[in-house]
Amino acid sequence: MLLGLAMVIVSSLSAVAQGRPGSFADLVDQVSGAVVNITTNTSVAVAGPGPNRGNPLEDFFEEFRDRNAPNQPDRPRRRGSALGSGFVISEDGYIVTNNHVIENADEILIEFFSGNELPAELIGTDPNTDIALLKVESDSPLPYVPFGDSSAMRTGDWVMAMGNPLGQGFSVSAGIVSSLGRELQGAYDDYIQTDAAINRGNSGGPLFNMSGEVIGVNTAILSPNGGSIGIGFAMASNVVTNVVDQLQEFGETRRGWLGVRIQDVDPELAEALGLENANGALVTDVPEGPAKEAGILPRDVILNFDGVDIADTRELVKTVGNAPVEKAVRVTVFRDGDTQTLLVTLGRREDAQAAVPASAERPEGPSQVELMGMTVSNLTEALRAQLGLDADATGIVVSDIDPNSSAYEKGLRAGDLIEEAGQVRVESVSDLEERLAEAQDAGQKSFLLLIRRGDDPRFVALALNE
Template identity: 65%
Template sequence: MMRGLTALVLGAALVLAQATFTEARGAPEGFADLAQSVSPAVVNITTSTTVAARADGVPQVPPGSPFQDFFQDFLDRNGNGNGRNAPRRSEALGSGFVISEDGYIVTNNHVIDKADEIEIEFFSGKRLEAKLIGTDPKTDIALLKVESDTPLPFVPFGNSDLSRVGDWVMAMGNPLGQGFSVSAGIISARGRALSGTYDDYLQTDAAINRGNSGGPLFNMDGQVVGVNTAILSPTGGSIGIGFSMASNVVQKVVKQLKEFGETRRGWLGVRIQDVTPDVAEAMGLKEAKGALITDVPEGPAREAGVLAGDIITSFDGANVADTRELVRRVADAPVGEAVRVIVLRDGKTQTLSVTLGRRETAEATPVATGPDAEAPSSADVMGLTVSPLTSDVADELGLPADAAGLAVVAVDELSEAYTKGLRVGDVITEAGQQKVVRVQDLQDRVTEARDAGRKSLLLLVRRAGDPRFVAIGIEE
């Protein structure tokens, strides 16, 4: 009986192991069929730009000087006379791909930036002049248009959110100006951010080099899941770390460029920071998630009743995990339409309706603050020496004369406050989400937090006008 049961268990384990193994897909036999099917829609891009020549090295002599004719003759003989200061032409190479049969082409903004002329070369050798429809420097995407007598072959976008780490991908483009070229690899990582506000890159080990910029990254179904944009390299060449802007970001940008010739992103009108574990503890939260509002200047959010210290947990029906997610959701939301925003305030949730503005035209207004404190004094609190912000001190710090709060006049370098980045010249405007204008205000907030059993106190700190929340441990 035991022997039969053992055999049954081993048999089941073998079946399970086989089932698990078959879930993994093997490497494709080749990429030739895929490359052949999509290559007619991939293009090389050559741009020409007028650049003013530098006058470095040209001898400067006073007009009428006896040396003027001598130097002019010398420069003329060497072909550097009047032409030395004349404009010259600069050419650059890149890649792109056709997204519609009527000639719309996607590439990187940096490929065509400041170009006077843009020439498109197709896989067939056909060449056409392109005109610029619109650009978005924030995602480094540009949309071009060519006119053709016949419908052009094109490739569709895929859903980059369905791309998984380990999936096979193929890159096409014009690396190092060598012409049409194919490289293959896998998706190494997702959701990479480099330096842009709206970054959402797929990282790939498919070889990407200079000249590949603007070219497509294909999945195995021949769909574009990314636009090859950047490489990470100490040598300037491919070392297997390339980045492609995710197609789901690109599609939204392209749609707006095609319709308006520019982007039109939503604008909420708040300054935000991530909810870190120590900030969550200081605010009595169970989880460190959401987007913490540090400032609410004049704009849509203020008009809707959003306050500094609120934590946005949901935007337009979707949960918000962190600031990056909120920024992207707001940008994708339609301008001029009301959206539902759920905030956490004083431990309770509130639902607000915010009519979004347009980010490209928004101008923030500095927040007005209270009057000067009446009785200047100073005290040491949590490793900080603070004093009320008088008009004279505000002037020294470059702040408005009516600015209010506590100026940091010294910081103990062995304190947690110093470790958290507080420095002389910072201004504390809130403690425990309450305004502070006197030293006693801050001391009272410390006492209240300690009595409530909290280990840290949340401070709203401004430096050069920019606010951020910092949680500082409470000394016993």
């Protein structure tokens, strides 16, 4: 009996040490009034009977035709509906959910835990983070939940998800934070991964910490069969709050825009540029915009933006996007072996227009040479037409490449345009040979090329044979 008592005590102490709750019931009681089910209705055109009549997949094919058919007012319409989740963030009726839950909806109906139902108005959406803000009108103050600090969460912390999985009504699941800072496919992604059960219908619902604060919005699952296998993703609250604030104030997002094309810095690029560490965001192109007006140049490595040290391109994109439009910020760049700080007044990303940078005159006289596993040729009118290059494009063309070469391993392909070599613009293969000879004479270990494929410029550092 004493042994059994000792085991119970050890088990209890272990649970306390891990912060494991004895029950989630109190937390559910605390937050459930603010969690809502969302039903949307959409009117879609109905296609006539097709070759799949009677086929179990007929609805799928009709939906596919609906999405791809032009608007035809005379076609019959049918009603479609979708289910999702959301949560109230203020007593006056603002509600957060996923954009994909309410996208293209004609009507949005909110069902509360009490059973009451209210129609909702769409305030604004942000497809980039899959967040939408709704508003309901209520005669009395509504229960709501606050946002928490997602950056305070640690892998292994307990979390609770709540929502409307598979249309079954209010449901709760619990688990832990499996990982932080997950990136799926968006430029502003910052997902919390959790093993708390998340299924279809949970989209837009809250992920709570143990204090009843929302630290994520349940958005996606990774699954081979459409059901939960313990890999769910919630957009971090620190991203969501910034989006919600803008939607609430403007009805749209207003992200900062620097106006540069960038790539990550690998160790070989760092060596070629003279950087001590492989960090920062390497500027590959500067079209018309705030960065160009401030004096940022291609080959600059952005090390710090508005006081934030930049580790890579992803961090720069997120940091700039979170900065206010028209804010003047200090940007520290590494250029020609030294650092400089420039003052940049940010534009608005949503209003940014693509621009083609000016180029120099092209050289004449066709020529071709083999070096570094590549066959490179001067840019002729025939090559320009074949590759679909703009009239003002300059450089030399990779006309062939050895698949066993270092250049191929680094991603160069036939058809790439080499615009710079050794940080100097090249207009002929003789220019490239001169730059390469200079680098070898200087004892450099790597050789920096700026290549362009379509509209995308990219720096590549090739190792030089000793």
